[in-house]
Amino acid sequence: MAALIVVDMQSKQKQHDFIDGSLAVNDAAKTIPRIVQLIEKGNWEVIVVSRDCHPQNHISFADTHNKQPFEAITINDHKQELWPVHCVKNSSGFQLHSAIHDALNQSPNEVIYVDKGCDVDKDAYSAFQASSHDVQSILADHRVQNFYVCGLAADFCVKATAMEGHKVTGLPVAVVEDATAAVDDGSDWRGELQECGVYLARTTEVLL
Template sequence: MKTLLIVDLQNDFLPGGALPAPDGNQIIPVVNNIMDKFDLITASKDWHPEDTVHFEKWPVHCVQNTPGSDFPNELETGKIDTFLHKGTKNTDDGYSAFEATNINLDNFLKEKGVTELYVCGLTTEYCVKNSVLDALSHHYKTYVIKDAVAGVKAHPGDEDKAWQEMKVAGATIITSENI
């Protein structure tokens, strides 16, 4: 079963949001275009409470039930089968989709017979990277769709380091046309 994991493609991570990936809007059409290539689509959301310690490190973003936590209107959410919430506790950063609190992603994927996971979304250096590393640690053949991922670019060089770290850990880096 070919499975797509869309990581945190939310308004607060897009240009104009609280913690934007400068090129975040550019991946939305790519993500929409690849959805039909998958049997199962799962999407994670940062879903922070207002009083999380996470905001000691980052600007306030993706607070539960706010417009910043929503998916952008341009994203074809009707094609998404399962929604994951992460970072839901006031002591939880929730960088990886495998840290979702409403669904155990590993158990869910195993129940569906998933062995290969294709990852896209925001942001390269944090939530995408951590989701990819966790997928690999759970023994999924993991592909990262480079033209469907964007970084927040908070620190120079971090995005390049994240790509290298994912590749060294065993992820296969592809483009949308190679799915």
């Protein structure tokens, strides 16, 4: 009994989102058909869909601190990466990519949407830090025995979700590496995942 976690596939043109805006991830668009395949063809106990969901003055926004995007500052002894304004709740940039949205709406599997980063003074990369739901409880309630993670971005929210998920649930976890893409192509996100006991898989293997 497996679950699929789809991370932050949010996209509207001219918005600061993860597919085609100022926070666009390299090769993000190439992940869309594979994620649609996973949604449509996988036999899932539950599909958990995470969404970045920020207030206008979120702590991670460079504008909030009168700084430039992609700088880092220290807040209460914690390093905070600063980003352009993105995924503001109920804005067009908050919405899921239309192909992902349609596939989820047509899925026979149960779909649960979870929002993270909703608190103005707290950033959250992992879906397991969602404000709206307890993802660990969702997986336990559905008696999930293992789960797969896909979406954006491989070296931030996907990595954080997989690593924290493995840690808090103790379940086998795999990141679907051809259904994700990284902000930094040179980052060793695969090695970091494997060091933490997270597996790597490909869409064709998952759907066997």
